[in-house]
Amino acid sequence: MKHLAARVRLYLPLIKTPQTGLLLATGVAGYLSAGIKVDLITFMGLILSLFLAISGSTILNMWYDHDIDTVMNRTHNRPLAAGTVGLQEALKLGLVLSLLGIGLAIVMDPLYGLVVFAGLFFDVIIYTIWLKRKTCWSIVWGGISGGMPILAGRVLAIGTIDAVGILLTMAVLFWIPTHILTFSMRYYDDYKAAGVPTFPSTYGFAFTRTVIALSAILAAICIGWASVLIGVEAGFLRLLVVLATGLLVLSFATVTRPSERVNFGLFKYASLYMLCSMVVLSIQPYVTIA
Amino acid sequence: MKMTMLDRVLLLLTGLLAAYQIVVGINDLSTLPIIAYTIAFGVLLIASLLIIILGFDVLDSPAVVIVATIIPLSLSTGLVWEHVPPWQTGYLVFAILGFLAVLITRIFPIPGRLPTIVLAFVHGVAGLVIFILPIVMVLQEQAAPGFALVGLGGALIGLGGLLLSFLRAGKPILSRERILKILPGLLLLMTTCFVAGFYLA
Numbered sequence: 001m002k003h004l005a006a007r008v009r010l011y012l013p014l015i016k017t018p019q020t021g022l023l024l025a026t027g028v029a030g031y032l033s034a035g036i037k038v039d040l041i042t043f044m045g046l047i048l049s050l051f052l053a054i055s056g057s058t059i060l061n062m063w064y065d066h067d068i069d070t071v072m073n074r075t076h077n078r079p080l081a082a083g084t085v086g087l088q089e090a091l092k093l094g095l096v097l098s099l100l101g102i103g104l105a106i107v108m109d110p111l112y113g114l115v116v117f118a119g120l121f122f123d124v125i126i127y128t129i130w131l132k133r134k135t136c137w138s139i140v141w142g143g144i145s146g147g148m149p150i151l152a153g154r155v156l157a158i159g160t161i162d163a164v165g166i167l168l169t170m171a172v173l174f175w176i177p178t179h180i181l182t183f184s185m186r187y188y189d190d191y192k193a194a195g196v197p198t199f200p201s202t203y204g205f206a207f208t209r210t211v212i213a214l215s216a217i218l219a220a221i222c223i224g225w226a227s228v229l230i231g232v233e234a235g236f237l238r239l240l241v242v243l244a245t246g247l248l249v250l251s252f253a254t255v256t257r258p259s260e261r262v263n264f265g266l267f268k269y270a271s272l273y274m275l276c277s278m279v280v281l282s283i284q285p286y287v288t289i290a
Numbered sequence: 291m292k293m294t295m296l297d298r299v300l301l302l303l304t305g306l307l308a309a310y311q312i313v314v315g316i317n318d319l320s321t322l323p324i325i326a327y328t329i330a331f332g333v334l335l336i337a338s339l340l341i342i343i344l345g346f347d348v349l350d351s352p353a354v355v356i357v358a359t360i361i362p363l364s365l366s367t368g369l370v371w372e373h374v375p376p377w378q379t380g381y382l383v384f385a386i387l388g389f390l391a392v393l394i395t396r397i398f399p400i401p402g403r404l405p406t407i408v409l410a411f412v413h414g415v416a417g418l419v420i421f422i423l424p425i426v427m428v429l430q431e432q433a434a435p436g437f438a439l440v441g442l443g444g445a446l447i448g449l450g451g452l453l454l455s456f457l458r459a460g461k462p463i464l465s466r467e468r469i470l471k472i473l474p475g476l477l478l479l480m481t482t483c484f485v486a487g488f489y490l491a
Binding site: 235238241242243246249261269272 | 324332
């Protein structure tokens, strides 16, 4: 038991818990946004299958990118780069978790399983293995794969892919650049040393900042549009507009008064905005404002 | 000055209270007060989040003076529109012109004391409206006693604005450290007064 606990502690950094948690939150929000009567077994199955699939794909990414992680200062302490977890062990763990997650998802609902599989496929095969080392535009596929959990949740709830699901997926797709591009600017030298093409190294910092600002605004527009289609109550809509205004202000500041503090501030605010939006979308069908 | 965990918690609570007010607290009002209060509590919410994310240094930005004007102006506009119908249009014009005057005198380099006079006048009128109007209404028994808390919130916002204005003018009443130390608590207390006051009204 002690041995198992020690292994779990060792494996935790492999799944990047904050990122996995946020993607899981989007999946839950996608499910609850439909406003259906929540079935506890299905809900637990959603959380478990998404957790397994997201964790599995994250580990497989880390396994494939361990050579890059070794070169980069930011990531050289990760378990595979540091050698605290073996490569074969990580590969097996990633495959097992991925297969369990997809398997459970398919058993629950075939279309839901297909969306979960698509997320993993786009992330590991298209983004990480095929494109990440070839073009900076690989982030588009990283973004699409990041949008799959919220679409999966929505699909599991309503049984089909609708306009709201696509808008929510696009919201996550446009949110992802604020994360990846901010890091590619902050750790510019690391990525250059690792030979990974990034927006700053290909198009320069000014263009990258503009892309971050525009994508943050587009993410907010998608969330707002989806909220209107869902029929979110006026009070929650007001809150989303206010939070989006903050995003707009910081995006403007990123372009007009660029600094590392403002850039990183936008990244943090965009993550907070996304989390708040997910909370609003999750609770709004179940709360009646007096 | 480094932000403590307590500062972050107080600012987060301020943001949550402002968010509550935006979602729940102003639902039954007419369109203009809803817009005015959403702007006021929205600025409070975003300001709290930005201070948490960017630190107290964000208060050194010249934009703070302009943004800080929005809160009392929009709050007082909402109050006047709701409770003093004869003043509605006149006060709305004052609020818009007042904001534009502060904006222009802060953006363009204008010599002399005009920028300070404009700021003091606009802040002063808006602050007095927020402070006096609820108290008068309570005294005239046109509102429940709890509504007077909005007036207290108005006094606190005036105090906070005064401290920050003198600090920015280079003649601080209290040291910068002391002001930043009490600011998160002051913001929370002020927001609590507003939210409770509107709820009890």
